Every structure is written in C-alpha cells, then in structure tokens.
Amino acid sequence: MTNTPDLSSPEIKRPSKDTVYAEHQVEVAPFEFNGEVAEVFDDMILRSVPGYALSIELIRLIAQRYGQNNTQLYDLGCSSGVATRALAEATPAHCAIIGIDNSPAMITRCQQSIATDAAHHKIELRCEDLLNCELSNASVIVLNYTLQFLPMAERDRLMAKIYSALIPGGVVFLAEKVIETDPKLQSELTALHLAFKRRQGYSDLEIAQKRAALEAVLVPETEQQHLARLHSAGFEQSATLQRAINFLAMVGWKRAA
Ligand SMILES: C[S@@+](CC[C@H](N)C(=O)[O-])C[C@H]1O[C@@H](n2cnc3c(N)ncnc32)[C@H](O)[C@@H]1O
Numbered sequence: 255m256t257n258t259p260d261l262s263s264p265e266i267k268r269p270s271k272d273t274v275y276a277e278h279q280v281e282v283a284p285f286e287f288n289g290e291v292a293e294v295f296d297d298m299i300l301r302s303v304p305g306y307a308l309s310i311e312l313i314r315l316i317a318q319r320y321g322q323n324n325t326q327l328y329d330l331g332c333s334s335g336v337a338t339r340a341l342a343e344a345t346p347a348h349c350a351i352i353g354i355d356n357s358p359a360m361i362t363r364c365q366q367s368i369a370t371d372a373a374h375h376k377i378e379l380r381c382e383d384l385l386n387c388e389l390s391n392a393s394v395i396v397l398n399y400t401l402q403f404l405p406m407a408e409r410d411r412l413m414a415k416i417y418s419a420l421i422p423g424g425v426v427f428l429a430e431k432v433i434e435t436d437p438k439l440q441s442e443l444t445a446l447h448l449a450f451k452r453r454q455g456y457s458d459l460e461i462a463q464k465r466a467a468l469e470a471v472l473v474p475e476t477e478q479q480h481l482a483r484l485h486s487a488g489f490e491q492s493a494t495l496q497r498a499i500n501f502l503a504m505v506g507w508k509r510a511a
Contacts, residue, residue, distance in 0.1 A: 269296030275463040285467040287357035295334045301454035305498030309429045312495055312503055313337050313396055314344040320425045321345035325393035329353045330384050331400025335364035342373035351376050356383045384412060389419035396427045402472050413487040423510035429503040433474045443500040477502055
C-alpha cells in the first residue's frame with residue numbers, strides 16, 4: 255500500500271492530502287471545483303487518475319516538438335496549473351502560455367502555483383468559460399481531463415473552435431476518462447480503477463462518495479467517440495498515445511500548410 259503520490263514530474267509540487275470525502279456525508283452534493291477541492295487538487299488527481307504523471311510528461315514532449323515561437327499554447331481547464339507549467343518550461347522563449355478555467359478557486363490556486371516558476375512570465379491565466387472564450391494563433395492546445403466536464407451538447411462545438419484556432423501543423427492533446435460499450439469489460443476496468451484508488455490510500459467510503467458526487471458531472475465517452483469527434487472537427491490524423499486502465503491520452507494533428 256502506498257500513499258505517496260508520484261512526484262517525479264517537476265511540475266507536481268508536494269500537495270496537501272485530499273480528505274474531501276473522508277467523512278460520511280448524509281447527502282453527497284454534486285462535485286464542484288470549489289475552494290476545498292482546489293486546496294487538495296494536486297493530490298486528488300494524482301491518486302485518482304492512473305497515469306496522470308505520464309500525461310504531464312507527454313504534454314511536455316508535445317510542447318517541445320510542436321510549440322512554435324510567436325504562437326500561443328493553451329491549457330484549457332488548467333486547474334492548479336500542473337500542465338500549464340509543463341507547457342511554459344518546455345517551449346521556446348517567444349511563446350505565450352494561456353491557462354483558462356472557469357473556477358475562481360482553481361485560478362487562484364494556479365496563480366499561487368506558478369508564482370515561483372522560472373517560466374511564469376510567459377503564462378497568462380484567464381477565469382473564463384471554455385464555451386465562450388477566444389482562442390487564436392495556437393500551436394498546441396491541451397485538454398487534460400477537462401472535456402469530460404463539459405455538457406455533451408457543447409463538445410463538438412468546442413473541438414471545432416479548437417481546430418480553427420490551431421495554426422497549420424498544430425496539435426490538440428486530449429486526455430479523458432473513457433467508458434467501454436461492452437458491460438463486462440467496463441465492469442473489469444471499473445474494478446481495476448477501484449483497486450488503483452484503494453492502493454493510493456482511499457477508503458471505500460471516500461471512493462463511493464466521490465463516485466456519487468461525480469455522477470452526472472463527469473460524463474465519459476468511448477475512445478471511438480473521441481477519435482470520431484477529432485476527425486469530424488477536421489484533424490487530419492489522430493492517435494491514442496497513452497492508456498492506463500480507463501484513462502486515455504489522444505492527440506489530433508492539424509494538416510501542415
Ligand atoms: C479535472 S480538471 C483538469 C485537470 C488539469 N487540466 C490538470 O492537468 O491538472 C477539470 C478542470 O476544468 C475546469 N472546467 C470545467 N468546465 C469548465 C468550463 N466550462 N470552462 C472552463 N473550465 C472548466 C474545472 O474548473 C477544472 O479545473
């Protein structure tokens with residue numbers, strides 16, 4: 255049993271321990287990215303999302319390979335800024351990194367987290383809804399476990415906006431929790447994810463209450479739905495780069511000029 259999160263990524267600072275669902279709650283309210291969650295978010299995501307540290311490493315590699323001078327790199331749903339900082343550190347000097355989140359508590363947390371970073375001068379944070387925000391002149395756009403929180407009816411429109419904001423040769427990085435259409439396979443993956451969370455030190459009560467809170471807030475889709483959406487939005491090629499149980503990271507490439 256290990257309670258120690260993987261801190262091998264330099265962007266992941268030692269976080270406060272997540273105990274949000276540790277005590278019994280008479281009624282579990284729908285999950286929100288509020289102050290209580292923002293405070294412990296880095297620990298929560300590391301202990302809940304298998305492969306999270308690798309997704310940050312992939313974001314760094316994508317930024318190194320595709321980030322271009324005089325363009326913008328966006329981190330959509332930036333939360334506490336772990337991916338934002340990876341983008342800032344991995345890119346050439348003349349890039350702007352823009353982190354967007356509609357949770358004021360998360361933006362405050364992100365401001366605190368980037369304040370001491372060498373590359374923080376490149377970062378601009380915006381407290382905005384992704385459904386209304388302006389995106390332009392982008393070489394890289396990251397959605398690291400964010401799209402799953404948007405209303406299903408808005409996801410195609412957001413992906414189309416991302417595609418049109420990217421310059422030729424630009425890429426979108428999309429990580430998501432996914433579901434399977436085969437119920438038996440889905441139930442095996444759910445059991446493995448549960449076992450992962452137990453190994454990370456979460457109790458059965460915490461796991462059950464968090465699951466109830468996320469019901470109807472985090473709405474996952476299949477890998478095929480995601481790849482089909484990338485294709486429909488116009489991405490010339492797409493691929494799954496990483497899979498850890500039911501957590502996937504995909505990339506879509508916009509055709510170069
Ligand atoms: C699971 S977290 C993303 C984790 C983060 N990308 C990372 O790598 O650590 C999802 C984030 O998306 C934000 N979010 C959800 N819906 C949003 C919306 N409509 N507009 C802007 N941000 C949104 C939430 O506030 C939350 O911070």
